Amino acid sequence: MAESGSGTADKSVQVKLVLLGEAAVGKSSIVLRFVSNEFQANKEPTIGAAFLTQKCRLEDRVLRYEIWDTAGQERFHSLAPMYYRNAQAAVVVYDVTKASSLEKAKSWVKELQRQANPNIVIALAGNKLDLVQPSASSSGATSTPESEDEADDATATPGEAAAAGDQPESLRQVPRDEAEAYAKEAGLLFFETSAKTGDGVVEIFTEIAKKIPIEHILASSRGTGRPGAAGRTGGAQEGGVNLEENAAKSKDACNC
Amino acid sequence: MSDTHFNVIVLGTGLTESIAAAALSKAGFKVAHLDQNPYYGGDEASLTLDELIQWVDSNTTNEAHGKSAFHAQTAKFTSISHSGDLLPNSRQYSISLWPSIIPSTGPLISSLIGSGVSRYGGYKLLERIAVFSSGQVRNVPGSKEDVFKNKDLSLLEKRRLMRFLMFASGEFEGKPELEGNESSPFSEFLRAKFSLKDDVVEAVTYALAFCTSSADPTLPALHRIRRYLVSSGRYGASPFLIGQYGGAGEIAQGFCRASAVHGGVYILGRKIAAVSDSSDSSENPRLSVELEDLEDKLTCDLLVLSPNYVPSNLRSAAVTVSSDSERVNDDSPASVARCIAIFDGPIILPYSPAQPPAAAGEATEGDAASTESESHSKVDTAVLVFPPGSIEGGNATVAATVLLTGEGTMSSPTGKCIAYISIPALASDTSAETLLQPYLRATLASITQPGPQSVPLFSLFYLHHPPASPTSSSPPKLLVTPNASNLLPESMDSATKNAEAVFWEALKVLQSDGQEGGKAESFWPPLETQDEDEEGW
Numbered sequence A: 001m002a003e004s005g006s007g008t009a010d011k012s013v014q015v016k017l018v019l020l021g022e023a024a025v026g027k028s029s030i031v032l033r034f035v036s037n038e039f040q041a042n043k044e045p046t047i048g049a050a051f052l053t054q055k056c057r058l059e060d061r062v063l064r065y066e067i068w069d070t071a072g073q074e075r076f077h078s079l080a081p082m083y084y085r086n087a088q089a090a091v092v093v094y095d096v097t098k099a100s101s102l103e104k105a106k107s108w109v110k111e112l113q114r115q116a117n118p119n120i121v122i123a124l125a126g127n128k129l130d131l132v133q134p135s136a137s138s139s140g141a142t143s144t145p146e147s148e149d150e151a152d153d154a155t156a157t158p159g160e161a162a163a164a165g166d167q168p169e170s171l172r173q174v175p176r177d178e179a180e181a182y183a184k185e186a187g188l189l190f191f192e193t194s195a196k197t198g199d200g201v202v203e204i205f206t207e208i209a210k211k212i213p214i215e216h217i218l219a220s221s222r223g224t225g226r227p228g229a230a231g232r233t234g235g236a237q238e239g240g241v242n243l244e245e246n247a248a249k250s251k252d253a254c255n256c
Numbered sequence B: 001m002s003d004t005h006f007n008v009i010v011l012g013t014g015l016t017e018s019i020a021a022a023a024l025s026k027a028g029f030k031v032a033h034l035d036q037n038p039y040y041g042g043d044e045a046s047l048t049l050d051e052l053i054q055w056v057d058s059n060t061t062n063e064a065h066g067k068s069a070f071h072a073q074t075a076k077f078t079s080i081s082h083s084g085d086l087l088p089n090s091r092q093y094s095i096s097l098w099p100s101i102i103p104s105t106g107p108l109i110s111s112l113i114g115s116g117v118s119r120y121g122g123y124k125l126l127e128r129i130a131v132f133s134s135g136q137v138r139n140v141p142g143s144k145e146d147v148f149k150n151k152d153l154s155l156l157e158k159r160r161l162m163r164f165l166m167f168a169s170g171e172f173e174g175k176p177e178l179e180g181n182e183s184s185p186f187s188e189f190l191r192a193k194f195s196l197k198d199d200v201v202e203a204v205t206y207a208l209a210f211c212t213s214s215a216d217p218t219l220p221a222l223h224r225i226r227r228y229l230v231s232s233g234r235y236g237a238s239p240f241l242i243g244q245y246g247g248a249g250e251i252a253q254g255f256c257r258a259s260a261v262h263g264g265v266y267i268l269g270r271k272i273a274a275v276s277d278s279s280d281s282s283e284n285p286r287l288s289v290e291l292e293d294l295e296d297k298l299t300c301d302l303l304v305l306s307p308n309y310v311p312s313n314l315r316s317a318a319v320t321v322s323s324d325s326e327r328v329n330d331d332s333p334a335s336v337a338r339c340i341a342i343f344d345g346p347i348i349l350p351y352s353p354a355q356p357p358a359a360a361g362e363a364t365e366g367d368a369a370s371t372e373s374e375s376h377s378k379v380d381t382a383v384l385v386f387p388p389g390s391i392e393g394g395n396a397t398v399a400a401t402v403l404l405t406g407e408g409t410m411s412s413p414t415g416k417c418i419a420y421i422s423i424p425a426l427a428s429d430t431s432a433e434t435l436l437q438p439y440l441r442a443t444l445a446s447i448t449q450p451g452p453q454s455v456p457l458f459s460l461f462y463l464h465h466p467p468a469s470p471t472s473s474s475p476p477k478l479l480v481t482p483n484a485s486n487l488l489p490e491s492m493d494s495a496t497k498n499a500e501a502v503f504w505e506a507l508k509v510l511q512s513d514g515q516e517g518g519k520a521e522s523f524w525p526p527l528e529t530q531d532e533d534e535e536g537w
């Protein structure tokens, strides 16, 4: 009976993560790649925000990312603070083919450092790397909306890969060195990624996982089961609860 | 619909408004949700310590009010005093302006699950309820198991208390004990019908039923106890949950997030310059809201607003929605005196054999490592109730409640704890500090290790006077959300009930307009499988 609250809880640690960045830099695409290993060539802009979860294994422990993907085009700038407020991690995304998006990313970083939890782990991700890579494996440079994504082979047009012959480096507007130097100076993790090919995407999340002070979260997140009275001196160990558990009525309506 | 026209504009991001906004967005209406504060939650917000100090400043100077579209309010917060400065890690605090605990079954939990908002936050079981009696903190025997293992009670007392708990958890309506006593004072009822002795009566009245005075009527008290008894066991032994990251304010934000996911537009931190009614032209849109620094007016068919946002020019068109008979149209809602204090943990309470359940198996290891005596244990969350007249200098007619939260609630940095003290205030009470200082002293003296811990690092006292609710008989264009209960375990449930009433009322108005877009068969439509949600829940 006493076990009902926490007994079935898994051993994973919840990590709240928020994605920020200018519109259309590929935030939702990065999450989609991470969560479902998919890519959509013409993903609609996010309205408001979207919530997703994904587990991430790191050595012997499992993290469960609770991800808030925000809308880059939010007009009144009122939602983002709500999402980063209690976040343990943030991924700030820019587009390597668009210089202005790095400026926007920098202003997000500033805001996070001023307003968010001081322990927040911030990663800077330069996305759309495939557009500036000559590699044959990345299909086509400038993506026509219809251009195939790798999961969608049925509609792939064989001829399109030829576009890779152009000089994709010329599309690059943010040199890697420059962004990396900034990230280092600001104390951020740094990645260049492609949601399209998947390059670098999982790495963001595993590197963040390594930097998160897990013990701190473990003490109180709801899935920790029961470390017991010996676990901490502060007595913060007991009683994390998952509301959906034991909620017999909602079982059939559960969206999962 | 244009960019600036909405079915509903909701003013204020308190819990009731936020739940209503989420439900309306989910029902398919186009919603804009506004708050003049730069933070979510309104008078129910959860603030970082630096935000709380700003909150103190702006409510003390009152200059923040400036020119506003709203009813000239008598000051909502008075007698504000604080001591202690900004502490380190101030942004790791999430301090609640509306401390509450949540019964494990009830409207709020149902809405959290039904809306999916439960997934956004974290919840913990309340570990302990204790009562201050005869100069000591005692555990409250709140369940059969507690009664069984209680060492302070004689066998006869145990049997009598057990009989009462059986009675209160069952179908007491129509039972002979209750007949004719429905509105007689609950404490007398306990004495007369169940022969409980004084300290047990006290514990049951104030710490099980959460009555505020000895005159509180029997029937509502029994209803509350039954709900709490039924709640225990759902998630664990304790009937109550605590919301992490600051409770009510965080939960309100969860509903705002849900509203945003369904297209709700959010505008915070902008002064509302004017609200006007343009319905004379008998054309939609009927109402418009002007924001400072925004050229376009926002227009809507219906305004839903907290009593803080009733525009003075439209007061006669505003009607307060009522959810049940309990609290209708209070013209002068009850004031509350509150204290928020930060102190060095841990929180130490008399050891309870029955709670928390985990302690039974593993407490020995922890105790071996610490210096505390076997009779005490550390907890992360607790409620401590002071019955009337329980301390010198305290109030002799009403009870004070203290909610204690530690770092495990993710609302304070490592090692720091927060005490929230509330007591009903009368018009004659002019100083929150005078009223509450004795309780703060008694609380810290009895739950911390002796020494510097019993002096708070930061303390804030104030009186909160909820705004009066307007009434109107004309067809409503402005729906005002009613004030919620201030009882610790009832407050968020009553806000949820109010939100549902507002939701249905809004639906009526919008549908009579023949609005396209929104419809609803239930408060929360079944959660559909969302492709953005992966498995693993």
Ligand SMILES: Nc1nc2c(ncn2[C@@H]2O[C@H](COP(=O)(O)OP(=O)(O)OP(=O)(O)O)[C@@H](O)[C@H]2O)c(=O)[nH]1
Pocket (backbone or CB within 6 Å): A021, A022, A023, A024, A025, A026, A027, A028, A029, A030, A040, A041, A042, A043, A044, A045, A046, A047, A070, A071, A072, A073, A127, A128, A129, A130, A131, A143, A193, A194, A195, A196, A197
């Ligand atoms: N070639 C290429 N295109 C990408 C990549 N990532 C995203 N895109 C495309 O860029 C467009 C915008 O991507 P989204 O993921 O919707 O961008 P977002 O940052 O979520 O945008 P908002 O939701 O409006 O803030 C879509 O058409 C994507 O297919 C990438 O790595 N490479």
Ligand SMILES: [Mg+2]
Pocket (backbone or CB within 6 Å): A027, A028, A029, A044, A045, A046, A069, A070, A071, A072
């Ligand atoms: Mg997006």
